Amino acid sequence: MTDSTSASPKPVVLLRPAPQKRDRIFTPEALARLDAAFTVIDLEDAPDDALFEEHLQDAFAIVGQPDLDADRLTRATSLKALINVEGNFFPNVDYGTAFARGVRVLGCGSAYSQAVAEFSLGLALDLARGISGQDGAMRDGSEKYVSESAGDAILLHRAAVGILGYGNLGRSFHRLLQPFHTTVRIYDPWLPPAVIQETGGIPAGLEETLRSSQFLFVFATATADNAHLLDGTALDLLPDGARIILVSRAAVVDYDALLERLQQGRFLAAIDVWPTEPLPKDSPFRGLANTVLSPHRAGGIPQAFHSIGDMVVDDLTLMARGLPPVRLQAAAPELVGRYRNKPVT
Incomplete structure (x- = not known):
């Protein structure tokens, strides 16, 4: 130098x-x-x-x-x-x-897109099939075999998918979904519908996206307008058993409302971003069996x-x-x- x-x-x-x-x-x-x-x-x-x-x-x-x-x-x-x-x-x-x-x-930001997209796909497949949960069960000796351990498993193939935020991350991830033949609704108020339609997505409002999503991917950046976009009222629109993948900005989500619904067993989640990092050792999120936890590592490879x-x-x-x-x-x-x-x- x-x-x-x-x-x-x-x-x-x-x-x-x-x-x-x-x-x-x-x-x-x-x-x-x-x-x-x-x-x-x-x-x-x-x-x-x-x-x-x-x-x-x-x-x-x-x-x-x-x-x-x-x-x-x-x-x-x-x-x-x-x-x-x-x-x-x-x-x-x-x-x-x-x-x-x-x-x-x-x-x-575009340097991280592919890494985050691939990680998000991995989290979705984990939530769909309970991969990490069954790994833990086998390690502690509580596993069940064949269909006994797969009662809540679902397919990503032909699933209804929602994407919140369609910038670098959302677009990179959408491309990875092509082999799964999913129906993809996309909410991004900064884009005209034609931009979304040209990529094969369905432009939709927030409520329609949430109500329809078996898998919801949150890629939205944090802005002055979308703090706690996913509050309790919004989360209640998701169907029972939905899978939520949070890999973008924590400020977009009301984590207290999210925790309450996860504790109720309303849906499953995979979370890579947190309002406070490191996540406190006594955080109740650490005890949730229906949640895959990750320490903000989706893109940083x-x-x-x-x-x-x-x-x-x-x-x-x-x-x-x-x-x-x-x-x-x-x-x-x-x-x-x-x-x-x-x-x-």
Whole structure:
């Protein structure tokens, strides 16, 4: 990596990837490519803002999401790209000023899509057939054989599926459902019906989606408008025995209402995201036999992390040549201020 004393005509990249780690998202090969094409000011271990402020005016790109108010963005006179490498856009940036100054705000959320989609499919099959539950039963000696252990099993094949949120995650998952010949209703108020219809889905309102779903997949991001979208009233619309797969943002769900209905045996759930992480040791969710628990690990696998670094290098290289980025996802000015996601630690 280039240190702060090096002089070079190459564009300056400020690398402050927290809460990510540099070596988690950049392979040695990707770091070498980045360093060959840019003057990289590595700020991962810089505890204060002195170096950041020193190089801010010359920065071509910022990789990470440090605090960027209007004053900082105004002083970043060479800035062309702000690249979030955590996966969520946080409210610590004056996005209006960034867009007004022609700064591209880019995110890496699509890097996680395939990993989350495959994990979601695994959770659905587990809930359908009791795979992890029967593994536990065999380990403690309480198993029952053949049909005695499969009385509540159902097929994903030709099932009625509901998807809440049809962004990167929802679309990646929908493609995995094709061999199962499911009927898929999709609720996403940010999309016109034609977009959903073109993918073979059925655009539907929230109530219709919930009432019809044997399997419900929650991929919605957290916004200012959908906190506790799945509250008690909404959860009561689900049919008895439904399977709920939660792999997106915890804020979308009222977990107290969810817990109450799971304790009543109304449906089954697989949960990868939690309002408080780590999940408290005494959480009543830990004692539910009808729930598959997961510690927020659907997307965070090495292949997904490494793809982030490759995407960053590829798009910065294009932008340095005066071309638009093609791999990272551009934030929409109309939407980025609505997100209410929290950093994943």
